[in-house]
Amino acid sequence: MDIVLQTSNLSKNYSGIRALNNLNIALPSGKIIGLLGPNGSGKTTLIKLIAGLLTPTEGSIEVCGVPVGPETKSMISYLPDRVYFNQSQTVEQLLNYFQDFYADFDRQRAVSMLSMLRIPMNVKFKTLSKGAREKVQLALVMSRRAKLYLLDEPIAGVDPAARDFILHTIVTNYDPTATVLISTHLIADVEPVLDEFLFINMGQIICLGSVDDMRDKTGKTLDELFREVFKCLPSL
Amino acid sequence: MFAKLVKHEFRSVSKPLTFLSIAAVAAGLIGSLLMWYFLSNIDIEGKELPSILAILMLVGIYISLLAYSVASMIIIYYRFYKSKFTDEGYLTFTLPVSTHQILLSSILNQLIWSAIISVVLFICFGLILAPPVSMVAKEIGGHMDWGIFFQELDGLFPVGSFVITTICGEVYSLVLPLLSITIGSLVAKKHKILASFGIGYGITMAVSTLTSFITIADIIRQTFANDMYYEPTISMSSMLIPSMIMLVVGVGGYFLMHYLIERKLNI
Numbered sequence: 001m002d003i004v005l006q007t008s009n010l011s012k013n014y015s016g017i018r019a020l021n022n023l024n025i026a027l028p029s030g031k032i033i034g035l036l037g038p039n040g041s042g043k044t045t046l047i048k049l050i051a052g053l054l055t056p057t058e059g060s061i062e063v064c065g066v067p068v069g070p071e072t073k074s075m076i077s078y079l080p081d082r083v084y085f086n087q088s089q090t091v092e093q094l095l096n097y098f099q100d101f102y103a104d105f106d107r108q109r110a111v112s113m114l115s116m117l118r119i120p121m122n123v124k125f126k127t128l129s130k131g132a133r134e135k136v137q138l139a140l141v142m143s144r145r146a147k148l149y150l151l152d153e154p155i156a157g158v159d160p161a162a163r164d165f166i167l168h169t170i171v172t173n174y175d176p177t178a179t180v181l182i183s184t185h186l187i188a189d190v191e192p193v194l195d196e197f198l199f200i201n202m203g204q205i206i207c208l209g210s211v212d213d214m215r216d217k218t219g220k221t222l223d224e225l226f227r228e229v230f231k232c233l234p235s236l
Numbered sequence: 237m238f239a240k241l242v243k244h245e246f247r248s249v250s251k252p253l254t255f256l257s258i259a260a261v262a263a264g265l266i267g268s269l270l271m272w273y274f275l276s277n278i279d280i281e282g283k284e285l286p287s288i289l290a291i292l293m294l295v296g297i298y299i300s301l302l303a304y305s306v307a308s309m310i311i312i313y314y315r316f317y318k319s320k321f322t323d324e325g326y327l328t329f330t331l332p333v334s335t336h337q338i339l340l341s342s343i344l345n346q347l348i349w350s351a352i353i354s355v356v357l358f359i360c361f362g363l364i365l366a367p368p369v370s371m372v373a374k375e376i377g378g379h380m381d382w383g384i385f386f387q388e389l390d391g392l393f394p395v396g397s398f399v400i401t402t403i404c405g406e407v408y409s410l411v412l413p414l415l416s417i418t419i420g421s422l423v424a425k426k427h428k429i430l431a432s433f434g435i436g437y438g439i440t441m442a443v444s445t446l447t448s449f450i451t452i453a454d455i456i457r458q459t460f461a462n463d464m465y466y467e468p469t470i471s472m473s474s475m476l477i478p479s480m481i482m483l484v485v486g487v488g489g490y491f492l493m494h495y496l497i498e499r500k501l502n503i
Contacts, residue, residue: 052330053503069334073332074332078326078330080323080326084325084326085327086318086324086327097244100243102332
């Protein structure tokens with residue numbers, strides 16, 4: 001199985017505080033992987049480093065064997081945990097923007113997803129509701145034929161129906177040879193779609209593996225295991 | 237990819253700037269009519285009040301044209317800030333392009349719009365000044381030797397040094413605002429735009445002080461180098477020193493901006 005993402009001794013400091021500490025991971029292709037951890041565990045920092053938004057303090061990152069740079073950015077489809085499109089543009093202009101910069105952008109797929117969501121193309125992005133904006137962003141990000149999808153908290157702050165739509169969109173739209181890395185702390189919601197999981201805390205990998213194997217071995221759900229591993233209060 | 241970046245940068249500000257430019261040209265046309273009216277009635281008794289009103293309106297148009305150039309540049313700088321240092325930066329800095337391409341496209345966009353704004357202002361002031369200039373030209377045009385005029389102009393201000401000064405000044409004025417916004421956005425937790433203004437002002441003051449100091453020192457050195465005449469001497473080097481300082485600050489500022497965005501930026 002090909003390795004899509006490899007990090008070697010990856011560390012990141014913010015003003016002397018270690019956010020990631022000597023991380024060594026290798027993610028295979030064709031998997032949906034949950035990057036799971038409590039708030040402040042280093043999930044977003046890791047995703048930002050892979051996306052090329054931050055520079056590592058130490059160590060290296062390779063995507064399909066290429067060090068992070070303009071070339072890897074063309075292989076990565078990244079959805080941050082916020083509204084990040086130019087809000088004064090129309091949905092159609094945003095589609096044009098993606099089409100101009102990403103050779104792997106499938107416009108037809110984006111148009112059909114948006115029409116399913118009944119989002120008109122000529123409407124300005126800022127006039128859409130918060131949920132609709134997040135769906136437009138997800139539709140555009142998932143309409144790329146990327147090698148690696150980085151989805152940072154894609155279901156945080158949306159209602160359960162929207163969560164189902166988002167997870168369905170992810171599962172049905174990603175290329176089977178690509179890898180999807182989903183960062184979240186809403187474990188129960190993402191558990192049904194995950195192939196593998198990766199627990200992270202205080203900038204270090206706590207455990208990782210196949211979700212099915214873990215269930216067979218421990219008899220617990222991923223959500224139960226997460227609560228056990230990251231337990232911070234004594235049992236009531 | 238670079239051409240696409242420039243295209244999207246240009247388009248992102250084209251709507252408000254086109255609207256402002258059309259409004260500026262309209263103001264220039266009105267100014268031209270007012271000037272023509274003023275000159276036609278300047279010596280006519282009983283028309284003093286309308287002439288004064290025309291002059292006041294001309295002053296208003298002059299101020300609005302200045303406001304046009306300032307507002308246009310603010311729109312360009314604000315777009316730079318929005319697309320790089322707010323949430324939009326997540327999209328900008330994950331495009332499959334290098335940071336150099338992102339920065340150079342912003343600088344080129346600024347240069348293109350500065351040129352358009354200059355042309356619009358030239359047209360506007362041309363329209364306003366056309367009536368008096370045509371009157372003066374009618375009077376002296378037949379007697380004027382334009383060849384001698386330009387020769388004397390070249391003697392007063394050599395074309396070579398003018399070109400160098402313009403290029404250096406342009407590099408400085410293109411990079412300085414973007415550098416100020418970059419530093420302001422990185423150092424300030426809140427009020428980033430205000431911090432950018434402060435940093436821009438600080439850099440300008442530092443460069444002006446350094447330039448004045450070196451220029452004056454050079455003038456003094458050259459004046460006293462000649463024992464026979466104690467007359468202040470302004471040589472070519474005195475004129476070019478400020479340009480060289482601006483060029484160094486401009487080029488150095490660009491690389492500093494690149495370093496800060498690559499290594500220090502955390503949106």
